[in-house]
Amino acid sequence: MKFVRRTILAAAATGALLAPLAGFAADIKPRLIRFGYGLVENSNQGRAVKYFAEQVEKNSQGKMKVRAIGAAALGPDTQMQQALIGGAQEMMVGSTATLVGITKEMALWDTPFLFNNAKEADAVLDGPIGQKVMDKLQPKGLVGLAYWENGFRNLTNSKRPVQKLEDLDGVKLRVMQNNVYLESFKTLGANAVPLPFSELFSALETKTVDGQENPYNTILSSKFYEVQKYLTVSNHVYSPWIVTVSKKWWDGLSKDEQKILSDAAKAARDFERKDTREEGAKALADLKAKGMQVNELPAAEANRMREKLSKVNATIAADVGQDLWKETQDALAKLRK
Ligand code: TF8
Structure with missing residues (x-):
């Protein structure tokens, strides 16, 4: 009996020692x-x-x-x-x-200028x-x-540099398949067209759309610089x-x-x-080197953009629920103190 118990103890000890090394007993x-x-x-x-x-x-x-x-x-x-x-x-x-159609609360992250x-x-x-x-x-x-x-999103297009809000007028701009994005860019005067990302490069290449918005990294990795001349630094939303x-x-x-x-x-x-x-x-320098013409959206125009887009906030708050909306605003206010 004593022998058996000692053997069991020894085995358990060995097992315990081996466990972190060899995944012993892990299911x-x-x-x-x-x-x-x-x-x-x-x-x-x-x-x-x-x-x-x-x-x-x-x-x-x-x-x-x-x-x-x-x-x-x-x-x-x-x-x-x-x-x-x-x-x-x-x-x-x-x-x-792209999950907003399944879980409406995800729209919280589409709030323009939510994060600084x-x-x-x-x-x-x-x-x-x-x-x-x-x-x-x-x-x-x-x-x-x-x-x-994914990151802060910036505008690109093949028509003209966006120096002021009015430059977006009539620009056919691809947006993600999401109502907040659709509403936001319509509000800014663009002709917003929802398209899946997988169709975007060829839509830009064939000029089915004039522009799109994505972080620098994606503009670079997806080679949008081959089909887009102008990049406007707008940082309009963190995605x-x-x-x-x-x-x-x-x-x-x-x-x-x-x-x-x-x-x-x-x-x-x-x-x-x-x-x-x-x-x-480093991406912005890379994109310039690839031939893109880059401009910053002037501060006054960025403010106008922010102002106009604050209109969609009420819709988002209603969609995600007032409690969640308020909790987020409070958390951000606390972070900014
Ligand atoms: C977009 C998004 C995409 C991502 C990626 C396909 O513009 O930013 O880059 O959803 O996962 O569609």
């Missing part, structure tokens, strides 16, 4: 994760998905494999979201803006408000794991990406497997924000 099964995204492999998004894949494989001792599928090869964001909800695809990363800088964005997205909005995905069949940075999982699939995972994915999504978030900000800091 991990072989899994294949199809992870879709819209940008090209050589982009901040592609690099972060690759980092995520490496983390997951390493932390599951190679049992969980991530197949990263970029360039919207699995379809645009809205199509992938449906595949996740139905369980035909496991994971994706894409704009929160990335620090504010990080604090709110990674804090209780970000979590609250993310949790709204679950009843819709999606699990949100982390917000990554997050969100990593989501099919809830149908997620619910069948063990706690250990869920933790590996959740931790890796957060580690990749930190990697991605750093990468995005480093690349973003």
